[in-house]
Amino acid sequence: MITQQKAEQLVYEKINRPDSSWxxxxxxxxxxxxxxxxxxxxxxxxxxxxxxGDFRYAIAGNGPYLVCRQDGALFHTGTQPSIxxxxxxxxxxxxAHLQNAFSK
Numbered sequence: 001m002i003t004q005q006k007a008e009q010l011v012y013e014k015i016n017r018p019d020s021s022w023x024x025x026x027x028x029x030x031x032x033x034x035x036x037x038x039x040x041x042x043x044x045x046x047x048x049x050x051x052x053g054d055f056r057y058a059i060a061g062n063g064p065y066l067v068c069r070q071d072g073a074l075f076h077t078g079t080q081p082s083i084x085x086x087x088x089x090x091x092x093x094x095x096a097h098l099q100n101a102f103s104k
Contacts, residue, residue: 007067039069066090
């Protein structure tokens with residue numbers, strides 16, 4: 001089982017991985033965590049955008065991650081359509097992941 005703290009750590013590490021195509025990438029930060037039955041939905045953005053609100057620092061495609069409570073698998077929710085639809089889609093992928101992982 002994964003704790004909320006571990007789920008947040010996994011997402012923080014994922015969003016802050018070095019990116020050779022973005023050498024001056026700013027630090028990304030977690031902005032909100034919502035608990036769901038399946039795990040946690042973790043929202044994030046760039047630190048400069050969070051601190052200034054300046055859209056020059058906004059990150060495109062920064063939809064939240066759903067983190068599986070069972071094993072910490074990450075599921076990006078994307079940015080379209082509505083957030084609830086994206087989370088439901090990520091939960092469907094999470095459930096398929098669990099069925100596959102635990103049926104072996």
